Amino acid sequence: xxxxxxxxxxxxxxxxxxxxxxxxxxxxxxxxxxxxxxxxxxxxxxxxxxxxxxxxxxxxxxxxxxxxxxxxxxxxxxxxxxxxxxxxxxxxxxxxxxxxxxxxxxxxxxxxxxxxxxxxxxxxxxxxxxxxxxxxxxxxxxxxxxxxxxxxxxxxxxxxxxxxxxxxxxxxxxxxxxxxxxxxxxxxxxxxxxxxxxxxxxxxxxxxxxxxxxxxxxxxxxxxxxxxxxxxxxxxxxxxxxxxxxxxxxxxxxxxxxxxxxxxxxxxxxxxxxxxxxxxxxxxxxxxxxxxxxxxxxxxxxxxxxxxxxxxxxxxxxxxxxxxxxxxxxxxxxxxxxxxxxxxxxxxxxxxxxxxxxxxxxxxxxxxxxxxxxxxxxxxxxxxxxxxxxxxxxxxxxxxxxxxxxxxxxxxxxxxxxxxxxxxxxxxxxxxxxxxxxxxxxxxxxxxxxxxxxxxxxxxxxxxxxxxxxxxxxxxxxxxxxxxxxxxxxxxxxxxxxxxxxxxxxxxxxxxxxxxxx
Numbered sequence: 001x002x003x004x005x006x007x008x009x010x011x012x013x014x015x016x017x018x019x020x021x022x023x024x025x026x027x028x029x030x031x032x033x034x035x036x037x038x039x040x041x042x043x044x045x046x047x048x049x050x051x052x053x054x055x056x057x058x059x060x061x062x063x064x065x066x067x068x069x070x071x072x073x074x075x076x077x078x079x080x081x082x083x084x085x086x087x088x089x090x091x092x093x094x095x096x097x098x099x100x101x102x103x104x105x106x107x108x109x110x111x112x113x114x115x116x117x118x119x120x121x122x123x124x125x126x127x128x129x130x131x132x133x134x135x136x137x138x139x140x141x142x143x144x145x146x147x148x149x150x151x152x153x154x155x156x157x158x159x160x161x162x163x164x165x166x167x168x169x170x171x172x173x174x175x176x177x178x179x180x181x182x183x184x185x186x187x188x189x190x191x192x193x194x195x196x197x198x199x200x201x202x203x204x205x206x207x208x209x210x211x212x213x214x215x216x217x218x219x220x221x222x223x224x225x226x227x228x229x230x231x232x233x234x235x236x237x238x239x240x241x242x243x244x245x246x247x248x249x250x251x252x253x254x255x256x257x258x259x260x261x262x263x264x265x266x267x268x269x270x271x272x273x274x275x276x277x278x279x280x281x282x283x284x285x286x287x288x289x290x291x292x293x294x295x296x297x298x299x300x301x302x303x304x305x306x307x308x309x310x311x312x313x314x315x316x317x318x319x320x321x322x323x324x325x326x327x328x329x330x331x332x333x334x335x336x337x338x339x340x341x342x343x344x345x346x347x348x349x350x351x352x353x354x355x356x357x358x359x360x361x362x363x364x365x366x367x368x369x370x371x372x373x374x375x376x377x378x379x380x381x382x383x384x385x386x387x388x389x390x391x392x393x394x395x396x397x398x399x400x401x402x403x404x405x406x407x408x409x410x411x412x413x414x415x416x417x418x419x420x421x422x423x424x425x426x427x428x429x430x431x432x433x434x435x436x437x438x439x440x441x442x443x444x445x446x447x448x449x450x451x452x453x454x455x456x457x458x459x460x461x462x463x464x465x466x467x468x469x470x471x472x473x474x475x476x477x478x479x480x481x482x483x484x485x486x487x488x489x490x491x492x493x494x495x496x497x498x499x500x501x502x503x504x505x506x507x508x509x510x511x512x513x514x515x516x517x518x
Contacts, residue, residue, distance in 0.1 A: 010162040011457055013467045014303055017154045017179045021320040021448060022101045024148040028115070029095040031069060031141045036134040037086050040078035040124065047117045048072040049141065050356065052090075052208060055269075056110040056147065063097045063108055063147040070206075071117070071141075088139075090206075097147040109148045116142040152179055155317065156467060158306040158454040168310035172451060175302045175324045180257045180507060181473070182296040186271070187251040189227050189289040193275060195235075195243055198282050203232040203240055207270045209291065210246075210354060213417065214264040219506075221253045221264050221295045228352065229287070231275065245287070246352065253295045256473045257507025267294040300324050306454040315456040322446040325410055326403040329442040331419065334373065334395050336435050341391050343382035343430035347423045352376040356394075360412040362445070365405065367412055369441050370398045377423075382430050399441050406445045415442040467512040477501050484512045 054067040071088040102108075119137040127134050161169050212225040227247045235241050258264075272290040308314065358371040373395045381389050419438045426432035469480065477488045477498075492498055494511040504510070 011158050011306075012160040012162075013156045013455075014159045015154060015156050015467065015469050016176070016303065017152065017470065018176050018319075018321050019107065019150040019179065020153040021322060022103075022106060022149040022151060023099040024146070024448075025097050025099050026144060026146045027095060027097045029093065029143050029145065031091055031093050031143065033091060033139050034122065034136055035073075035088055035119075035139050036125070036136050037073065037075060038134055039084070040133055041121075041135040041137075042076040042078040042081070044073060044075045044119050044137075045083065046074040047119075048074070049114050049117050051112045051114060051143070052206075054110060054112055056108045058099075058102050058104055058106050058108050058149060060104070061098065061100050061102055063099055063102060063110070063149060064094065065097060065110055065112070065145050065147065066092070066094045067112060068092055069114075069141055069143075073119075091141075093143065095143070095145055097145055099147060099149045102149040107150045107152065109150070111146045113144045113146075114141060115144050116140070155319065155453075156455060157303075157319075158314075158457070159304060161306060161309060161457075164309055164312060168312075169306055170308040170310070171304045172307050173302060173304050174319075174321070174449070174451070175300065176321050177263065177298040177324065178301045180259075180262060180297040180299060181255040182294070183253050183255050184292060184294045185251060185253045187249055187291050187293060189247050189249050189287075189291065191245070191247050191287050193231065193243070193245060193285045193287050195231075195233060195241070195283050195285065197241060198236050199233040199241075199277050199285065200236070200282070201234050202275050202277070202285075203234055205232070205273050205275065206230040207273055207289070209268045209270065210352065211417070212266055212268060214266045214295070216255075216258050216260055216262045216264050216297060218260065219254065219256050219258055221255055221258060221266070221297060222250065223253060223266055223268070223293050223295065224248070224250045225268060226352075227270070227289055227291065229273070229289075247289075249291065251291075251293060253293055255295060255297045256505070257470075258297045259507065261299075263298045263300065265296045265298070268292070269294075300327075305451075307452060308454065309457070312457055314454045316452040317455045319449075319451050319453050321449055321451075322411065323449040325405045325407075325445040325447055327442070327444040328401050328403055329440055330399055330401045332397055332399045332439050332441065334397060334435075334437045334439065336393070336395055336437075338377070338393055338433040338435050340377075340379060340389075340431045340433055342389055344379040344425050344433060345382040345430070346380050346425070347433075348378040348380050348388050351378065351421060353418045353421070355416045358414055358416070360414055360443070362406050362408050362410055362412060364407060365402060367401045367403050367406055367443055367445060368398065369401065369412075369414055369416075369443065370396070371416070372396055373418070373437065373439060375421075375437075377433075379433075393435075395437070397439070401441065401443055403443070403445050410445050410447045413444045413446070415444075416440070417442075469510055469512050471504050471506050471508040471510060473506045475504065475506070477504060480510075480512065486513060
């Protein structure tokens with residue numbers, strides 16, 4: 001069969017709905033500010049820095065990334081030798097990441113990481129006379145920002161050919177994330193706040209969403225999490241106080257076609273938060289928060305696609321996707337002896353937990369995940385005054401996860417969560433606490449693939465036998481038949497499991513026969 005010979009063949013197509021990679025890039029930016037630490041500073045011992053409220057917007061050929069750097073500085077006072085803490089006012093940053101081909105309306109994923117924090121001493125300054133001194137430092141924070149821009153693409157690809165020798169049909173196996181659907185919903189969290197003292201006005205509210213857990217059920221995603229707030233308020237004598245509050249929330253997001261076992265990506269964002277102080281009891285208030293929850297549901301599919309047919313003219317399209325190499329999970333137990341700042345009668349509820357400084361490294365067939373588990377532990381002091389106290393613990397961990405096929409240079413997505421926490425107070429020395437934590441680390445390894453796939457055959461007598469179509473929200477059999485130039489009766493004949501032509505549902509796979517001749 002010559003290269004330009006017209007042949008009669010039949011082909012089978014499958015509809016892929018995937019995230020087409022437009023482009024990705026990483027950039028560094030520096031945030032430099034002068035800060036004044038109270039007193040004379042002997043040395044800075046530790047800086048606890050986190051990135052919060054990251055938002056990204058796609059403009060032409062660029063991604064605009066905004067966020068806030070939150071820092072706590074621990075230093076040794078030169079006069080007393082005491083270790084002190086200073087919270088730096090939050091610092092905003094804005095940076096542009098070049099992604100050629102990016103356009104407004106496309107999807108964007110952003111990952112930020114603090115690479116370096118440094119402080120250079122500048123001078124000492126007097127505050128209200130020589131008896132009070134501040135130490136001024138020039139602070140440099142270096143951020144790494146990674147941005148990936150994608151667009152959801154629906155593409156009918158040829159998966160098999162009949163009428164041509166199998167030796168001439170070139171195929172390649174794709175393992176990709178197929179998009180089932182996405183949706184957004186808002187949830188209102190309303191709670192009563194106990195300030196613990198007189199509050200004259202609210203100064204500001206820092207919010208963070210923690211411990212997000214998503215569970216896919218039929219046509220919905222159940223999202224649970226904790227809204228953590230630090231409330232700064234002005235009390236008597238214009239003194240600023242702080243109170244921390246955790247509020248659990250649960251919400252359902254409708255995603256037609258979703259099913260148990262599918263993958264869910266959740267992106268929550270606090271849209272609005274406000275606290276109204278009670279006029280009759282200024283020690284209490286009512287808080288209202290609005291959380292926007294965006295959910296995307298996908299499934300990992302393996303499909304063998306045709307990339308070429310020897311001797312047949314074909315139409316190809318370039319597919320740029322993140323191919324799944326593998327995924328896996330591992331549990332890790334952390335056992336540690338803790339020292340509380342005072343004797344503990346009992347632990348006051350579950351601790352606040354977060355993961356920081358997560359780093360991944362791929363070696364052949366394995367992924368190494370390292371990071372810090374940070375816990376705020378609340379306990380009731382033992383003794384005559386049983387007030388609730390708090391202390392923070394940071395625990396480093398390192399976990400190996402087997403991923404066959406993983407190689408250096410591929411991309412790792414990490415999803416850690418705390419599965420179990422338990423504490424045991426020493427009955428003889430109640431400042432000693434034995435802690436057991438079980439964490440689960442789930443990872444997915446992907447690689448960027450550019451592949452030309454066959455989407456049509458150019459020979460004259462080419463007849464597609466059928467197409468596998470996934471029903472979308474709003475579809476009817478009549479609309480589908482019009483789109484594929486066939487009839488409702490032909491679709492029903494090819495799908496005997498459809499008993500009622502008026503009842504089809506999103507996510508359902510149906511066979512579309514070839515259109516009638518003429």
